[in-house]
Amino acid sequence: MKTLTTIKSIAAVALLACSTATLSHTDKPHSSKPAVVKKEQQAWGIAGDAKDAKRTIAISMSDNMRFSPDKIDVKQGETVKIVLTNTGKVLHELVIGTKKVLDDHAAQMVKFPNMEHDEPHMAHVSPGKKGEIVWTFNRPGEFDFACLIAGHYQAGMVGKISVVAAPGKAAALDNVVPQNLVTSISTTTATVSTPEMAEAEVRKVDKEAKKVTLKHGPIKSLDMPSMTMVFQVKDPALLDKLVAGDKVKISAEQQQGAYVLTGIEKLVAP
Numbered sequence: 077m078k079t080l081t082t083i084k085s086i087a088a089v090a091l092l093a094c095s096t097a098t099l100s101h102t103d104k105p106h107s108s109k110p111a112v113v114k115k116e117q118q119a120w121g122i123a124g125d126a127k128d129a130k131r132t133i134a135i136s137m138s139d140n141m142r143f144s145p146d147k148i149d150v151k152q153g154e155t156v157k158i159v160l161t162n163t164g165k166v167l168h169e170l171v172i173g174t175k176k177v178l179d180d181h182a183a184q185m186v187k188f189p190n191m192e193h194d195e196p197h198m199a200h201v202s203p204g205k206k207g208e209i210v211w212t213f214n215r216p217g218e219f220d221f222a223c224l225i226a227g228h229y230q231a232g233m234v235g236k237i238s239v240v241a242a243p244g245k246a247a248a249l250d251n252v253v254p255q256n257l258v259t260s261i262s263t264t265t266a267t268v269s270t271p272e273m274a275e276a277e278v279r280k281v282d283k284e285a286k287k288v289t290l291k292h293g294p295i296k297s298l299d300m301p302s303m304t305m306v307f308q309v310k311d312p313a314l315l316d317k318l319v320a321g322d323k324v325k326i327s328a329e330q331q332q333g334a335y336v337l338t339g340i341e342k343l344v345a346p
């Protein structure tokens with residue numbers, strides 16, 4: 077009994093340490109509903125299809141703030157299914173990126189602790205649960221993965237991914253045009269009628285959960301820089317005519333900690 081109490085208090089301390097983090101990220105398996113997501117080329121690869129995954133890599137996440145293994149090797153062009161198991165008592169996540177992108181994201185998580193993220197290169201895994209990421213490593217290089225929950229990243233919950241260049245793959249890569257929304261946003265501001273509205277691109281629509289993932293430009297009212305994040309909507313009708321890839325103007329505010337979309341307008345292509 078005494079042991080149990082001790083374990084409980086340890087868990088309580090651990091929970092306390094990352095209570096903000098628990099609020100900030102979705103607590104449900106990443107792939108609960110196969111919503112349509114627009115694939116976006118990242119420096120570290122692109123979202124993959126499960127049917128193309130020839131290899132599964134199991135990674136466990138624990139409350140000692142470590143991934144095991146914390147180093148994985150893949151070949152350029154390989155689609156890998158990463159199966160995550162959270163063996164701990166608190167929420168953990170795995171986010172793939174470059175060191176710089178992960179550093180920036182970690183800093184944003186400290187500044188905007190209630191932010192929610194949902195992208196194909198990340199998975200949030202509840203204690204005792206499993207999650208997965210299917211990712212195509214079509215760019216060679218050294219990349220990182222990390223748990224960006226406040227405190228976890230700082231405690232060293234990071235890992236390395238080495239993508240070995242495949243000879244002959246370089247030509248195929250030229251066909252992949254990386255999206256650069258932020259650049260395109262700043263060049264189309266002339267169409268903005270209301271200065272308070274920010275420009276964004278729809279990445280994922282989840283009407284049932286009343287959520288929309290947007291890659292947005294700076295949002296002045298929230299003092300928030302450009303990023304991709306999940307917004308809640310009070311009225312799902314707001315999402316009626318939206319599909320992934322739509323260019324939109326949005327207004328948003330923070331309500332009881334959550335980021336809520338208050339208006340959205342489609343931008344008509346010139």
Ligand SMILES: [Cu+2]
Nearest residue numbers: 168169223228
């Ligand atoms: Cu963690």
